[in-house]
Structure formats: C-alpha cells, structure tokens
Amino acid sequence: MRILTLTGIKKKIGSEEILKGIDLTINRGEFVAILGASGSGKSSLLYIAGLLDAPSEGEVHLLEQKVDFSKKSKLSYLRNKHLGFVFQFHFLLPEFTLLENVMLPALKSNKDQKEIKERALQLIEFLGLKEKINRRVYQLSGGEMQRTAIARALINNPELLLADEPTGSLDSKNTQRVMEIFKKVNELGTTILMVTHELELTRHTTRIIEVKDGLIIRQTPN
Amino acid sequence: MRHVLFVAFKLLFERKRQTIISIIGVSIGVCAYIVMSSLMFGFQKFFIQQVIDIEPHIKVKPKESTNQNPHKELILGYKSEDKDKIMGWQDLIENFSKHEEIKGAAPHLLARGILKQGIKEKPVSIVGIDPAREAQASVIERFLRYKNLRELESNRLGVIPGILVAKSLGVNKKGETLLLVLPDGQTLDTKVVDFFDSGITNLDEVRVYIHIKTLQGILNKHGQANEIVFKIKDVNRAERLARELQQRTTYEVESWQKAYKNFLSIFKIQNTITFMIVFAILVVSSFGIFNIIMMTVLEKKRDTAILMALGFTPRDIMLTFLLKGLFIGALGSMIGVILGYGMQEYLETIRLDVEGLIRSKGFVLDRSIAHYIYGIVFSFFFSLIASIYPAYRASSLNPVDIFRSQ
Ligand SMILES: Nc1ncnc2c1ncn2[C@@H]1O[C@H](COP(=O)(O)OP(=O)(O)OP(=O)(O)O)[C@@H](O)[C@H]1O
Ligand SMILES: [Mg+2]
Numbered sequence: 001m002r003i004l005t006l007t008g009i010k011k012k013i014g015s016e017e018i019l020k021g022i023d024l025t026i027n028r029g030e031f032v033a034i035l036g037a038s039g040s041g042k043s044s045l046l047y048i049a050g051l052l053d054a055p056s057e058g059e060v061h062l063l064e065q066k067v068d069f070s071k072k073s074k075l076s077y078l079r080n081k082h083l084g085f086v087f088q089f090h091f092l093l094p095e096f097t098l099l100e101n102v103m104l105p106a107l108k109s110n111k112d113q114k115e116i117k118e119r120a121l122q123l124i125e126f127l128g129l130k131e132k133i134n135r136r137v138y139q140l141s142g143g144e145m146q147r148t149a150i151a152r153a154l155i156n157n158p159e160l161l162l163a164d165e166p167t168g169s170l171d172s173k174n175t176q177r178v179m180e181i182f183k184k185v186n187e188l189g190t191t192i193l194m195v196t197h198e199l200e201l202t203r204h205t206t207r208i209i210e211v212k213d214g215l216i217i218r219q220t221p222n
Numbered sequence: 223m224r225h226v227l228f229v230a231f232k233l234l235f236e237r238k239r240q241t242i243i244s245i246i247g248v249s250i251g252v253c254a255y256i257v258m259s260s261l262m263f264g265f266q267k268f269f270i271q272q273v274i275d276i277e278p279h280i281k282v283k284p285k286e287s288t289n290q291n292p293h294k295e296l297i298l299g300y301k302s303e304d305k306d307k308i309m310g311w312q313d314l315i316e317n318f319s320k321h322e323e324i325k326g327a328a329p330h331l332l333a334r335g336i337l338k339q340g341i342k343e344k345p346v347s348i349v350g351i352d353p354a355r356e357a358q359a360s361v362i363e364r365f366l367r368y369k370n371l372r373e374l375e376s377n378r379l380g381v382i383p384g385i386l387v388a389k390s391l392g393v394n395k396k397g398e399t400l401l402l403v404l405p406d407g408q409t410l411d412t413k414v415v416d417f418f419d420s421g422i423t424n425l426d427e428v429r430v431y432i433h434i435k436t437l438q439g440i441l442n443k444h445g446q447a448n449e450i451v452f453k454i455k456d457v458n459r460a461e462r463l464a465r466e467l468q469q470r471t472t473y474e475v476e477s478w479q480k481a482y483k484n485f486l487s488i489f490k491i492q493n494t495i496t497f498m499i500v501f502a503i504l505v506v507s508s509f510g511i512f513n514i515i516m517m518t519v520l521e522k523k524r525d526t527a528i529l530m531a532l533g534f535t536p537r538d539i540m541l542t543f544l545l546k547g548l549f550i551g552a553l554g555s556m557i558g559v560i561l562g563y564g565m566q567e568y569l570e571t572i573r574l575d576v577e578g579l580i581r582s583k584g585f586v587l588d589r590s591i592a593h594y595i596y597g598i599v600f601s602f603f604f605s606l607i608a609s610i611y612p613a614y615r616a617s618s619l620n621p622v623d624i625f626r627s628q
Contacts, residue, residue, distance in 0.1 A: 043626070052531060053622040073535040080533020089628055091528045095232040105532040107225035152532070 001028045009058035020214040031186040033202040034195045036211035042195040050162045051075045084153030084161045088168035090145035092137045099133040102151045123151040143174035163194040230545035240514045247507030248554025255500040255597040256562030264588035266489045275361045278451030279460045282473050311447045323455050326358030329447035338401040339391040346430045350437030359451045370416040374433045380415035386427035504604045511608040519616040527624035536617035547609025555601040
C-alpha cells in the first residue's frame with residue numbers, strides 16, 4: 001500500500017524555486033531518510049509531505065487519495081488522523097503537563113477520554129517517561145522533551161510519522177536513544193519519513209533519498 | 223470541541239494581570255450600566271407615574287388665543303372672557319364619557335392669583351375642583367397629607383396649597399389662614415385644610431386647590447369651567463385617544479404626553495447621554511480585551527502553529543481565542559452584576575433630600591431585571607467584537623512560516 005505519493009512537486013518562494021520537481025513514493029512499513037545539506041530543500045519537502053504547505057506544482061496522494069490543498073479543515077483532519085510530526089525542537093505546549101501534551105491530538109477524535117489517557121500512558125511508559133507524567137514541559141530535560149514529542153506524534157496511531165531533524169538539538173546519547181525508538185516504532189508497523197543531514201543517522205532506515213538543490217539526486221535501499 | 227476547550231482553558235491563565243484588568247474594565251462597564259439605568263429609569267418612571275396619577279390623562283381646554291385679531295371680538299360681539307370658558311361643558315363630558323376608553327371626568331376652573339400670609343406672598347395657579355367628581359378623574363387624594371379632600375366640600379373657604387407653596391409662606395399646620403388675591407383685586411380669607419405633596423416640584427410650588435363653587439362665586443363665573451379633565455383606561459393610548467376626541471370638539475384636546483412633552487424629551491436626552499457614557503466605558507474595556515487577546519495571539523504564534531500541525535482547524539484556533547474574550551466578558555459581567563446589585567442595595571439605604579424635578583427621601587431606583595440582562599448582553603457583544611479580529615489573525619496564520627523562523 002502506498003502511504004504517500006509525491007508527483008512532480010515544485011515549490012517556489014518568491015522567484016526562487018526551492019523544490020524543482022520531486023517524485024517520491026513511500027510504501028507502508030518503510031523507514032525513509034531524506035538526506036541533504038543545509039538549504040537543499042529537505043524541510044520544504046517535509047512540509048508538503050505533511051500537508052502543512054501547498055506545492056506550487058505537482059500532486060500529493062495520501063493513502064492513495066489525492067490531497068486538495070485548498071480545503072484547510074480537511075487538511076487539518078488528515079494531519080490529525082493520519083500523520084504525526086516530530087521537529088528539531090520539541091514544540092511542546094509549555095502550559096500543559098507531559099501527559100496533557102501527549103493526549104492533546106487525540107482529544108479531537110470522539111474517543112473516550114479514559115481510553116485516550118490509557119493509550120497515552122502506554123506510550124509514555126514505552127518511551128521511558130512514566131515517572132514524569134505530571135511534570136510541566138520546562139521541568140523536563142531536552143531528551144525527555146523530544147521523547148514526549150514522539151509520544152504525542154504517535155498518540156493517534158498515525159499512518160506516517162514525519163520527522164525533521166528530530167535529533168538536531170540532542171546530545172549523542174539522546175540521539176541514539178531517539179533513533180532506537182524510531183527503529184522500534186518502525187518495526188512495530190509505523191511508516192517513517194525522516195529528514196536529516198547526518199549520514200550516520202540513516203543506519204536504521206530502509207531507504208535513503210539524497211536531495212540537493214531541490215532535486216533528488218540518488219536513492220539507495222539500505 | 224473538547225480539544226478546543228482544553229487549550230482555551232489554559233490560555234485563560236496567560237497574562238494574568240492584564241486579563242484581570244480587562245475583567246475589571248468589563249465589570250465597571252456592566253455595573254455602571256446597571257446602576258445608571260436603574261437610577262435614570264427609576265427617576266423617570268417615578269416622575270411619569272406621579273404625573274399620570276395627579277394630572278389628567280386627557281384634558282380639554284379653550285384654544286390658546288395666540289394671534290387672534292382683537293377687532294374680531296368687537297365685530298363678532300362676544301366678550302373676552304368667552305375665550306376662557308368651555309361652553310356646554312356638561313354636554314361635552316356626557317358626550318366623551320360614552321367613549322369606552324374614558325373612565326371618569328371632572329370640570330376645573332383655573333385662575334391665577336396670589337396667596338398671602340402676613341408680608342409673605344406667593345403667586346399661584348388656582349384649581350377650582352368639585353371634590354366629589356375630582357376623585358373620578360384623578361387620584362390627588364393620595365398626595366394629600368391628611369387625605370382631606372372632602373373637607374373642601376364642607377368648608378367652602380378651605381384651600382389645599384402645594385407643599386412648597388405652603389413652605390414659602392411659612393405655613394405648616396392645618397387651620398392656618400391665607401389671603402387669596404385674585405387678578406381683579408378681590409380677596410378671600412381662606413383656611414388651609416390640607417397640603418398637596420406630589421413630589422413633583424413644578425406642581426407643588428404653584429398649585430392651590432379650592433372648591434370650584436367658591437372660585438366661580440368670587441370670579442362671578444357661576445356654573446363655568448375652563449378645563450375638563452379625563453381619566454382613561456390605558457394611559458399609553460392617551461395621545462391617540464386625544465386625537466380621536468379632537469374630532470368631536472372645537473376646544474383643544476390634550477394628552478398628558480403632550481402636556482409634558484418637554485419633560486419627556488429631556489428624559490430622552492438623559493437616556494441617550496447615559497447610554498453614551500456606558501457605551502464609552504464598554505468601548506474602552508473592549509480595547510483592553512482586544513489588546514490582551516492580540517498580545518496572546520502574537521505570543522502564542524508558535525503554539526498556534528503546533529496546534530495546526532496537530533490537526534486544529536482554523537476554526538478551532540479561532541474559537542480557542544474567541545473563548546478567551548468571551549470568558550473575560552462572562553466573568554466581567556458576572557462581577558459587574560454583583561457590583562451593580564450591591565450598589566443598588568447601597569443606594570437604597572442612603573437617605574437624603576433630593577431636590578430637583580422631583581423631591582424624594584433618597585434615590586428612586588428601577589430595579590428591573592432588564593437592566594441586568596441588557597448589561598450582560600452588551601458586554602458579551604463588545605467582548606465578542608473585540609476578540610474577533612485577533613482570533614481571526616491567529617486562525618489565518620501559516621504554520622510553515624512559523625516553523626521556518628524557529
Ligand atoms: N521564506 C523563504 N523565502 C525564501 N527562501 C526560503 C524561505 N524559506 C526557505 N528558503 C530557502 O529554501 C531553501 C530550502 O530551505 P529548507 O528549509 O527546505 O532547507 P533544508 O534542507 O531544510 O535546510 P536545513 O538543513 O538548514 O534545515 C533554502 O535555500 C532556503 O534559503
Ligand atoms: Mg530544515
């Protein structure tokens with residue numbers, strides 16, 4: 001099953017073309033890395049794949065359905081139901097506790113609050129944060145924050161987990177830990193698309209896509 | 223909706239101090255609205271109620287002879303006093319009383335005069351009444367200190383001066399004598415049988431009641447009346463009824479609204495001013511709300527972008543921020559209502575002599591629930607208006623722009 005298909009994606013910002021025609025298909029179960037230097041267009045590609053930004057040209061299919069970028073609330077619905085995001089910075093909401101941050105995306109569904117909490121607690125335990133559930137964001141370490149963000153991204157059982165330099169602000173120990181989590185999550189069935197500029201981090205991925213100046217220059221199955 | 227409330231609730235506690243200030247602003251607006259309108263309407267309702275009780279709902283009087291040709295009189299041959307009487311007033315009463323909306327009627331004879339007590343004197347307007355019939359057309363007895371209207375019947379030299387007339391003459395006891403001087407120089411020794419105290423200053427300081435027969439006698443106008451007063455069923459229909467009855471007579475038919483139109487238009491101006499003051503307060507507090515929501519929106523750009531990435535729709539974001547404005551409106555009006563109620567309670571305990579258009583022993587309040595409801599509705603409306611733009615700004619934010627700038 002094709003989770004995500006990008007065809008002929010171009011993105012212009014002003015007069016500058018930062019994506020120059022990207023074709024990419026991601027199948028269920030893959031762990032795909034997008035590798036490229038700074039400024040090559042990785043993040044821009046991820047925003048389009050994550051339905052956060054509309055391409056200037058080209059089409060996006062999510063779960064084999066064409067995405068209509070003009071329908072904002074439909075995009076929100078699709079993001080909430082099928083996609084999970086992890087960014088370089090944790091992007092947690094500082095007003096909430098760890099547990100509340102993790103539960104937040106699930107509250108949009110009509111699932112029972114108790115059910116949501118149970119799943120959140122399972123995820124939190126899986127990510128080794130069980131003792132910290134009632135801590136506020138600023139009472140957590142960088143690694144803990146990023147793991148909380150991962151739990152939040154997984155709460156709705158996404159079809160696709162999108163990560164933009166998820167370890168960019170972590171030390172090597174925490175980086176390793178996050179990569180191990182990603183590997184485990186992928187083995188448990190979640191498809192992952194991860195952006196990075198470090199070759200070393202692609203060790204656990206199933207496919208590497210190299211990007212340069214807005215174009216895919218090479219694809220290697222790992 | 224659950225996810226919106228979840229976030230909106232936390233936003234309430236952002237920028238606590240400013241939120242509290244906005245809430246106070248709204249409270250003051252609502253409280254001011256409640257107190258000012260209850261004072262204003264209380265006073266106006268009191269005034270109108272007194273007027274309706276004392277004054278005729280409709281009266282018939284000779285046409286005012288403003289630009290009449292003086293020679294006309296000479297040529298047509300009627301005497302000048304004919305202009306100051308209602309010919310066939312008994313028939314007129316009988317005729318009008320057939321109308322189903324007329325409840326009662328009474329004749330008056332009006333004259334100008336001066337009341338004297340020693341060296342003190344006071345110009346007055348004398349109202350000659352028939353005590354038995356008067357009761358059918360007005361409730362002046364209620365405003366008499368000793369409820370002694372009937373005594374005019376037995377004591378034909380009795381007078382009932384307005385309380386302020388009596389005061390300026392230094393009279394404060396029943397039985398004191400006053401000298402009544404009429405325009406033609408005739409005098410009459412009268413005896414005070416009661417005092418008339420309506421609370422309406424411009425009546426209490428000029429009016430004197432006397433038996434109509436006495437006045438007719440001394441003015442040599444036997445059997446005459448120059449004003450007929452009517453009580454009607456629905457006072458609000460007085461103006462329409464007056465116009466209808468005007469068709470039946472050549473004399474002037476006037477409703478109480480017309481007789482008091484100067485006062486009624488002052489009330490309108492008063493209400494407009496009150497409304498404008500409260501409006502200004504609410505506008506100022508709206509700016510406070512606008513400010514704080516706008517600031518929250520700007521500060522929470524990053525959080526908004528995250529929420530959007532997590533699946534909040536633009537509508538969800540809009541609602542999240544609107545709720546903060548509505549919360550300020552709600553809490554503000556709740557406090558305003560409590561404050562307003564407290565102020566009303568307090569004002570009612572204050573005893574002081576109010577002297578103005580009306581006299582009373584304290585503030586006359588109209589404590590209708592409507593003032594509360596309007597206050598709440600206004601503040602909600604203003605809070606909503608003030609939050610719409612900032613909330614819209616938040617909802618139209620592009621999350622990618624925020625992520626790129628991190
Ligand atoms: N708002 C913008 N206006 C103009 N150019 C932009 C804008 N945002 C990004 N760019 C340009 O688009 C190109 C791709 O940016 P993008 O953020 O996708 O790169 P990236 O591969 O993610 O880089 P990094 O590894 O540094 O995050 C860059 O050359 C960048 O300068
Ligand atoms: Mg990037």
